Amino acid sequence: xxxxxxVEGLTTCFPGTRGPLPIVDGTHLSMERxxxxxxxxxxxxxxxxxxxxLMRLVPKPGRIEAxxxxxxxxxxxxxxxTEMRAVRGSxxxxxxxEPMTSLNPVVRVGEQVVEAIRLHEPVSRAQARERCLxxxxxxxxxxxxxxxxxxxxxxxxxxxQRVMIAMALSTRPDLLIADEPTTALDVTIQxxxxxxxxxxxxxxxxxxxxxxxxxxxxxxxxxxVAVMYAGRxxxxxxxxxxxxxxxxxxxxxxxxxxxVLAAPGERLPEIAGVVPSPEDWSPGCxxxxxxxxxxxxCEAEVPGATPVGEGHGVACHAVAQGxxxxxxx
Numbered sequence: 001x002x003x004x005x006x007v008e009g010l011t012t013c014f015p016g017t018r019g020p021l022p023i024v025d026g027t028h029l030s031m032e033r034x035x036x037x038x039x040x041x042x043x044x045x046x047x048x049x050x051x052x053x054l055m056r057l058v059p060k061p062g063r064i065e066a067x068x069x070x071x072x073x074x075x076x077x078x079x080x081x082t083e084m085r086a087v088r089g090s091x092x093x094x095x096x097x098e099p100m101t102s103l104n105p106v107v108r109v110g111e112q113v114v115e116a117i118r119l120h121e122p123v124s125r126a127q128a129r130e131r132c133l134x135x136x137x138x139x140x141x142x143x144x145x146x147x148x149x150x151x152x153x154x155x156x157x158x159x160x161q162r163v164m165i166a167m168a169l170s171t172r173p174d175l176l177i178a179d180e181p182t183t184a185l186d187v188t189i190q191x192x193x194x195x196x197x198x199x200x201x202x203x204x205x206x207x208x209x210x211x212x213x214x215x216x217x218x219x220x221x222x223x224x225v226a227v228m229y230a231g232r233x234x235x236x237x238x239x240x241x242x243x244x245x246x247x248x249x250x251x252x253x254x255x256x257x258x259x260v261l262a263a264p265g266e267r268l269p270e271i272a273g274v275v276p277s278p279e280d281w282s283p284g285c286x287x288x289x290x291x292x293x294x295x296x297x298c299e300a301e302v303p304g305a306t307p308v309g310e311g312h313g314v315a316c317h318a319v320a321q322g323x324x325x326x327x328x329x
Contacts (some may be wrong), residue, residue, distance in 0.1 A: 002073060004053075005031040005175060010067035012053045014278075021047050022277040025231040027067070031175070036201060036208045037220035037240075040215065044275045046231040047174070048097070049213045054209075055094055056084050071175070090120045093168035097183045099160035103152040104225050109163045110136075110148030113170055120171040129236045135166040140196060150306075156192040158189035162196070169200065176318065179211045181324050194220060219243060224311075227251045230275060230286035237312035247314045247324065250292045285317060293318040 008292040009027040013020035022047050031037050039047050053060050054069055056076060069076040071091060076084060096102040104112060110132050117128040126132040129148070136144030139162045152160055161181065168176055170217050178197065182190040194217055200219075201208055210221055218225060218239070227235040227250065235248040246252045273290040288298040297303075297317045305313040306320045318324050 001033070003030045004033045004035075004072060005029070005209075006068070006070040007054070008068045008070070010050070010053055011065045011067060012062060013065045014062045016279055018279070022065070022160070023062070023231050023278060024053055027228075027231075027233055029226060029233070029236075031207050031209065033207060034201075034205045035224065036210060036222045037202075038210045038218040038225045039228055040211075040213060040218055040225060041228040041270070042213060042275050043252075045228045047228055048179050051094060051179050051230070053114065054177065055088055055092065057088075057094075060163055063218055077239075080326060086120070086314075088114065089173070090171045091173055093171070093173040094176065094177040095161075095164050095168050095179060095181050097180040099157065100152060102164055103153050103160060108149050108151055109137065109155065109160075113167045115164070116167050117170045122302075126296070132166070135170055136163075139163075139166045139169070139200070140168070140192070143207045156189075157185050158192065161185065161193055165196065165200070166187070169204070172204070173206060175207045175209065176193055177209045177211070180213075182212075182214065182217065190217075197221060215254065216260055230281055231278070232286060232315065234316065235312075235314045237309065241309060241312040245309065245312070247312075247319055248287075249293050249310050249314050249318070249324070250287045284305075291318075293323060 007027055010024055010027040012024040013022050027050060036237060039050065041047055047303045053064055058064060064077060069075065070086065079087065082245065103109065107215050109128065113132040113135065114125060114128040117123065117131055118125065132263045134145050134147065136147060141147050141159060141162050149223050155163065179199065185193065197208065198221060212218060222239050224238050226233050227248065229250050235251045242251060244257065248257050257271065259268060271290055276289065282299050283304050284300045288294045295318065303317045303320065305315050305317045307313050308319065
């Protein structure tokens, strides 16, 4: 059976002082039906822009310059605007980072979900409202009947996020893109949202592209992991591959800086430097300026994917030439 989603060479650019800047640069991804794929990396690495590119919601003046996004073999980048609008919501849906900015503040939350349902299904307002009530109950909103007619500002952050999840699930999508679904929520509510996503994924059998920098959530939810740095995928593998056999220096650095792995009072190791501005990205490996394994080819040549196990690939010159073998970074 073919993958549900295949992304081939996706490139999304924004204007720069020296020409177009590829914020998402030649990205390759694939997702099976019912799979949870986590896309991880520091802020500014292009994770959210990848999600917006998949949904064809790239804000202007950005534009998708190259690549293919195949959903069940159908290239979404070749669809007309009206055709893509039909796919967006019915086949694939997205939960955005900030529920407060995603919900219309002057429209009752129930009406917003009803509108989403009626946009994609030929049902009456009463039928859509009943469906909305069922969704609110499914996502764990207390007293769903009373919550139908409140405004976003009358709900907590956790309840607003549950409304967004209900809206995303309203048309039973095959693929759910969850972009930092626990951002701005306290730890207790984060745990509730993670458990909710787990339960919904299992009960519905849908695929989830989880975008996050929280490795604890990745370890709990994902089947496979793709690590992104400065617009490029640098390592992909199963959750076990990434957490037990991380190979790329950047992936290793992320794992070593995870607070969960540190002893109380212990100073966390850090990756020197910061993610560079797209204007300053190296023509070769973009992690070169922060990598202690950097050598001559790194700054000039783009590294290809090197297989290091079944389904486990790494884009790194040092790995390709065996320079990291036995390294205990």
